């Protein structure tokens with residue numbers, strides 16, 4: 001690890017002002033991605049801005065059919081929140097399936113979404129539930145948010161403060177986990193909403209994406225059989241030692257069918 005300066009601001013404005021003033025700063029949430037990359041010397045920021053001292057960033061609120069979760073909320077708090085369990089049980093179940101107890105107690109929803117890891121679970125929920133990403137400067141519709149592997153539309157120094165989820169009619173998430181890390185080899189989030197069905201897939205491709213062919217089929221006939229003939233293009237899939245591109249494409253349909261079965 002290279003040396004860096006440590007800062008712990010007590011407000012969003014102070015955090016953003018620090019980021020702008022400092023030479024090469026980075027925000028720290030739970031550190032579950034950032035600290036390993038610092039220790040491996042894959043990143044060398046001059047300054048680390050710890051978000052843990054900012055009040056309100058870990059709040060969970062439900063009002064007017066919107067569930068709002070603060071960016072610094074730990075996975076375990078989402079998993080065990082009675083509010084999340086009652087409004088969007090699929091979201092609390094997803095959080096309960098992330099990593100292990102240590103990861104769930106330190107990793108945060110905002111860190112996961114800002115990081116846009118291709119195998120992370122939350123991006124599937126955020127995209128599947130048609131969420132809105134709230135930052136210090138704007139609100140971003142999720143269909144605009146994820147732009148690629150470890151890439152989002154967040155600008156330099158832009159701070160994700162909360163994620164707003166409209167309550168779906170019903171939702172389910174099914175993943176085929178990596179047996180060691182529990183990251184998604186493939187994870188499929190399906191939501192039935194007043195505007196139609198949304199299907200978001202993580203783990204399979206460089207970035208989370210909507211399976212529009214599946215959405216169209218499920219909007220006509222919400223059944224497992226509606227997905228039987230759909231196979232996604234293996235050319236767009238990731239390939240690594242855990243799963244070939246063809247296997248990932250196969251898992252997309254299998255996981256989607258299981259999610260539909262949970263909702264039928």
Ligand SMILES: Cc1cc2nc3c(=O)[nH]c(=O)nc-3n(C[C@H](O)[C@H](O)[C@H](O)COP(=O)(O)OP(=O)(O)OC[C@H]3O[C@@H](n4cnc5c(N)ncnc54)[C@H](O)[C@@H]3O)c2cc1C
Pocket residue numbers: 026027028029030031032033034035071072075097098099100103106107108109110111112114115119120121122154158159160161181182183184
């Ligand atoms: C062993 C292990 C197993 C894991 N298993 C899973 C799994 O099964 N499923 C899964 O989905 N994830 C998994 N993770 C990832 C983990 O759950 C965290 O969500 C992820 O590492 C992000 O960590 P963090 O929230 O601590 O963010 P940090 O590491 O602190 O930050 C990550 C990045 O996001 C930026 N950032 C953080 N917060 C904000 C913000 N509010 N606004 C703007 N930028 C921000 C930081 O600057 C940094 O670049 C695993 C991690 C580990 C180490």
